Amino acid sequence: MKFSIERAMLLKAVAQAQSVVERRNTIPILANVLIEAEGENVQFRATDLDIEVVDKTLAQVERAGATTVSAVTLHEIVRKLPDGALVTLTDDSAAGRLTVEAGRSNFNLATLPKEDFPVMANSEYSANFAADAPVLRRLFDKSKFAISTEETRYYLNGVYMHIADGAGSQNLRCVATDGHRLARIDADLPDGASDMPGVIVPRKTVGELRKLLDDDDAKIAVSVSETKVRFATENITLTSKVIDGTFPDYTRVIPQGNTRKLEVDASDFAKAVDRVATVSSERSRAVKLSLEEDKLTLSVNAPDSGAAEEELAVAYSDENLEIGFNAKYLLEIASQVDRENAVFLFNSAGDPTLMQEGNDTSAVYVVMPMRV
CATH class of the missing domain: 3.10.150.10 (DNA Polymerase III, subunit A, domain 2)
Incomplete structure (x- = not known):
């Protein structure tokens, strides 16, 4: 097998392959990428026995053939080659070696037989x-x-x-x-x-x-x-x-009867949560939300390191409510909002809270409260 390929195309294909292979495995062939050159195309195939990825790309194929080589090593080599380089890969199956050449660089890599490479069985898709x-x-x-x-x-x-x-x-x-x-x-x-x-x-x-x-x-x-x-x-x-x-x-799990509605600017809310959570070093740090008419107070009280509080102007007209959440969960949910406003629907301090993007119900999030 012998073919030449532009470095950027090779890097893209090999990067996809090396991210699928498991770094630590007991079956050496699973650390390799199967390279198959035929016609005007080269295929790069990698698997961990649960996932298989096949990347097909154009190349100048001089001699058809196939071999397997370490995906991580090949990726590291190609990544370090200069931009725009033309890379030539030549397989010597008798010697069990693959030569990688680009400009003045020359690498000689050990290969394993292509026959040992496991190909995922085709399935009948319904x-x-x-x-x-x-x-x-x-x-x-x-x-x-x-x-x-x-x-x-x-x-x-x-x-x-x-x-x-x-x-x-x-x-x-x-x-x-x-x-x-x-x-x-x-x-x-x-x-x-x-x-x-x-x-x-x-x-x-x-x-x-x-x-x-x-x-x-x-x-x-x-x-x-x-x-x-x-x-x-x-x-x-x-x-x-x-x-x-x-x-x-x-x-x-998705609550149906939550009627207390809070409308808040999603970006402002996420930044405020992030700021007040800074004082707590615990992973499960709780942020308390105190709701009054058109006002939300976010607060964190960490006895070891301090306390923080921030107020936000919001749209809220229901009875007062205090409820606590894991700061990380609030941040992750708030960061999903593409629209300007996030709408939270509460029931009580002990019940799951519903969140959606404005009036759009095609994306719905539920978060469990914490005791604060």
Whole structure:
């Protein structure tokens, strides 16, 4: 195998591959990227046995062939090459070596046989549809902060993507929760998605998927089965196993009877929370919200380090209320708001609080209060 490729294109492909491979693994081949050159294209394939990414790019192929080489080492080499360099990769399968040349630089890397590389089995997908990149980006970006990191409740370690019944129509919905906060984001149902089974997309897959969604004009081909999910652009295909578990009935957590309405500038609110939380060094630092007519007072009292208080002008006309929240959770939820105003709906100091963006109910957040 021998081919030449522009450094920027090679770096993009190898960067995608090396982020999928597990740094610490007991199977040496899983640290490698499979490079396949044929025709006018080169494919870079990487897997950790749960996720597989394939990046197809144009190259000047002199001799077709395939080999595997350490993804992390190749990425480090290409990253340090000068911009605009033309990189030539030559495989000597007899010697088990791959030569990487660019200008006056020359590297000689150990390879492993391509036959040892595990390729993820193709699945029969029960639903295939296309979605605009910005739509998927919004669904996953706004929900992923609430993914649980608790391994014992593994079924919460991802985003639950499914079909939900909205007001007179069906929606494509993403939900994530860790038991302390919940995010539920809706989008119009794409054509062909109505037969999609509900799947839990793992946290790592959500992170890798984000790299495919930067191009606002891109159409993403989505394929879903009971056990796998696949996202594909013109050049990159990301295939992942889904979490084998049942996502809990999240609808029971979303409060329906919260009537005390607070409307506040989302940016001002987030900055104020951040400022008053500075005095507390605890991870689970609590911020107290004291609500009076058209006035919100944020306060933190940390006996060891001090206290802080800040007032905000808000729209609130209900009876007075004092309620406490984890500062980190408040900040993460407030930072999701794209519109100017955040609307909080309270019931009492001990009940879950609902938050949405203005009058838009397609993005709904729930956060549990804390004792303060």
